[in-house]
Amino acid sequence: MTNGVLIFVMAGLFLFLGYLGVPVPFALIAGVLLVALFTPVGLPSIMAQLFNGIDVEALLAVPFFLMVGELMTAANVTGRMIALSQALIGHVRGGLAQVVTLFSMFFAGISGSSAADVAVLSRTLAPEMKREGYSAGFIAALIASASTMANLIPPSIMAIVYGATGNVSIGGLFLGGVVPGVLVGVGLMIYSHFFGPVGFRRQRATMPQIAAAAKGAALPLVIPVIIMGGILSGFFTPTEAGVVAALYILAVVIPALNRGYFRQLPRDLAHTGLLYSIPLITIAASSAFGWMLAYLRGPAVVSAWMASVAGGDPQLIMLLLVALFIIVGDFIDAIPAIIIFMPIITDLTQNADIKPVHMGVVIIVTLAFGLITPPYGLALLMAAKFTGVRFGRAMLDSFPIYVVFLATILFCIYFPDVVLWLPKHFLPQSVGCFPNPSGAGYICPP
Amino acid sequence: MILCGVAIAGFTVSVVCDIATRMLGAPWLWLQEVTMTFFIYGVFAGTAAATRRNDHLYLAVLAESLSGGRRLFFEIFNRLVVLAVAACMVWYGYLNFLDGFRSLRMPSMTPLASLYAAIPLCGILVILFTVEQIVNGWRNGFPDREQAS
16 A cells, blocks of 8 residues: 555544544544554554653643643632723623633633633633623633633643644743734734624723732732743743642642632542543654654655645745644644644744744644634534533634634734744744854844 | 542652752752653553543544434444554553563663553553443443533
8 A cells, every 4th residue: 555545544544433433542543553554663663652752841741731720720719810800891892701801811821721711711701691691602602712812822731732742942932822812812802892792881990999809810810920930031941830830829829719629629639630641642642643644754745745835935835834724623633733743844844944933833823723613623612512502603603703813823924023022032042043152142043 | 530640749749849959959860750650650540531431532422413223333333442442552562561671761770661561551441441331331321421521
């Protein structure tokens, strides 16, 4: 059998089994094992690839950022951040819709996963929005869209996985994600203001009320400062920043705001232990799948085709990759997509002389968009389930929001200087700058 | 589930100790090996637990939209696929484990096989939990994913 046929069989079997209801990691491994029988690759070395996929120190950050999100949600201290969002923005048109977006921006700075954000918002703000007359479809679409910011604004689990597997600076990706994260947030606010339901008009909060809400939310809002401050100062790696943030929640936030929670801690710790293994075994399986794909020279063929179409034009290459990832993101989860297609991304990034952090940010924004696109829009599926609306209804209400994401992706492609401004100033080496040999500062190639 | 909790608590403590010893100027290098050991075993123990609770990532669950004999057929077929993959994890994971005695982890010089062992162990647990699901599902019907978790 030719390599093309083997790749087709491997991908086809994965999708067939996956859509039949076999868990993603097992469907991936089944595809790889079957195809390995037709190659000289020994099956024990596929098992070694499973191991190699997760034997990466940077991936240790994943459980810690999941733990931070879980602890914040389970200890029920997110209510104070919602109160602050309401005080700041609850009075404008579509007040609660604006609160959902602003809260998601705050929460994204603490948690790296959309799932925790969807769970919090569906439990807290969704019932109140329903009472105010927002349609269930709009609520699900907005919550899902806002939750994608968790993958853009640091700390982001997608950025950790991308950085760990693609050997790209995770700190650089964190900082590069800020601009698109804020753009998506602002875009959602503009959309809610002009095109969303009006909702109840509340009175503008007074300065003392805002100050009281800010004081209440101050302890949780220190977490992004700890995480980014530790990483940018070079004092912590992303993994260590995650540990310190988790310890800060356990030692400061929970004792101050919800002391009774400690009784539940062992149970939630065990749950987090289970929770982190789910994406990581998918990473292990995807890494074996990606390795076999590379062995069969799939990435080389695809990247050669893309390079021949785009002719070395970095923006066209990024547009082609965005198109590829929009299609891929419709059918498979972001984490396996990153790992399986990383060889193609790396190849094209090098050939077109694109900054790896820039490419990473564009891919991550595209995959975050994939969280709300059918048929496999994970955030939208969860939001629809939690708010009790049919997926089809939520999908229809999310269509207009696609404009916000597409505009953000195009902005990221065509304005790299804006996207890379933060990494360039705070982590210059992450974007290829090097220390000036004759003095202070850095020299950054164009 | 308990093993998952132990693993996450274990590598949290070892990362904290790693930071503390580094700040004190006397880093314990072996702590990184301890951390990775907890991490790897936690992933594979969690994989087995997630199989039992139907908590894995799914692309779609066609079987849950069916009923009667067709649902039974697809539910069992899906689990047979998982069983086949788990059996490969046990046997080929075991061969990989034996191969792991030829590589050593630094700085402790422990054979890499000590980490590779997690794969066949995970395979054994997945087989047990999947057989349990098939037997229970055959007798009482298969629960939807939400009910199972």
